[in-house]
Amino acid sequence: MIVPARRLAALGVLAAALTACGTPQAPPAARPAPARHTVAPAPVHPQPQPQPPTLAPGPAGLTPVFTHGPRTPDRTVALTFDADMTAAQGARAARGEHFDNPALIRTLRALKVPATVFMTGRWAEQYPAQARGVGRDPLFEVANHSYSHYAFTGGCYGLPTVSPHRMRADVERAYTAFREAGVEHALPYFRFPGGCQDERALKELAPAGVTAVQWDVVSGDAFATDADAVARQVLDGVRPGSVVVMHCTRSAAPATERAVRTIVPELRRRGFRFAKVSELIGAATARH
Template sequence: MISLVRRTTALCVLGAALAACGTSGTGQTPRPAPSAPAPAPSSSPSASRTPTLAPGPAGLTPVFEHGPRTDGAKDGRKNGKTVALTFDADMTADQGPRAASGERFDNPQLIATLRRLKVPATVFMTGRWAEEYPDQARSLGRDPRFEIANHSYSHYAYTDDCYGLPTVSKDDMRADLERAYAAFEKAGVPNPMPYFRFPGGCYDKAALKELSATGVTAVQWDVVSGDAFATNADAVTRQVLDGVRPGSVVVMHCTRSAAPVTEEVVRAVVPELRRRGYRFVKVSELIGAANGRG
């Protein structure tokens, strides 16, 4: 989640929905990021069925922003309009003392609401969050309603000049990503998805090149919720509802201390989008549709 240390610059995140500071994830033997998850229970995508995008030009890591812009009426699909709600579970390595003093970087009420409303979602989790909340990480990973994806270990930026974030050196980018997968494994998260969200949403050709060997698909978004540091749930709700189109990926956050109104927003957005004919899906379904498999 956006670092509270940087409150003075946090409002810029409303345009990008992300910023943070942390400690680089080097110094451990990393677990390689899977090009596809290991074989999974029937409730989760199997390795052979996990949708990813083909590498980009020159083999660069592919970038996904939204699914097909169709309402299903013209192409005969019975499932109608789809939208993916995604939640960044952010925590950085330097925030341990703040968690120990009582600051909450999790949001169990939000997760409970998603379960109660039967909304599938994709959670982009930092490795540090999984270390701080291993029981919650494991619970999310074992719930077929959710899929866990990678948001780096440290939440350092993978480019320079990314909302004031510290940066991961080019040589450490892959290790930082892989260390997050190692943290997921230690927490007991089964079958994390081969999807990666850049901290701050910032990337360039060099970053895409460095991560190409991991086999991940980079996942961005086309709807910024503006929930980071927001205190007006109605304004965030309007921003989401005004931005959603068929195939949209909405970026939100799963951290009480820095996104306190998100659960309230979800309670308002979900019934309204369903009234408009939308069906909630995980990112994997949108990527599968983009590949012609949905």
């Protein structure tokens, strides 16, 4: 059949259109994404810890010694507890002797009594969870009682002695033990084992930058079994600004927790307010 020229032309146009529709087209050139302006997150800075108050060095640059706070009418008193354990008592702990006193800590919390715990490094190693719990509780503060609980002078209640060139290292080893147990903010306060000190010990510790903290009220709780006698001794001795020394060691001070349950309400009845040692030192420095 002969197709007229006009129809041929129309068919040609249609075929061209169909061919064009079936041919893949090159994609349009990709356009660059618009610039996005992001805000970098603000850097996270840990909150700085306030610097605890310390005393200025004593005469000839010796370690300063603090025994009590100001004798002011506000009737403030600090209860302090020595968590004693010598470097050689690990075997006794393994046999079941308790150098900790969790019941005492629970009682202090229940009574809402702020306190300062002078801890040996060896105690922190033996009871890391308890050391960490005390160190993180805002009711308490942790200070240094040496690593080994060896004496820093001769003739100190039969304790072994630390040689002079090892005194500073013993204190610094305790701080290391605290950090490893999770106690992050142990204070720069040091209590001599047995309370025994002399000029040589104060000189050897001067580079450590600590304030030595002693006391003016002896509780008599060491090895005591009569809680009432311990309580009477504390109540008879306390004055405004007093620092009371007690112990956080079940085996060596079994009556302490019971004595505290008598001491605290009676001192409150007399108008006393409980404070940490750092508060008393801060009050003392503010007066000078």
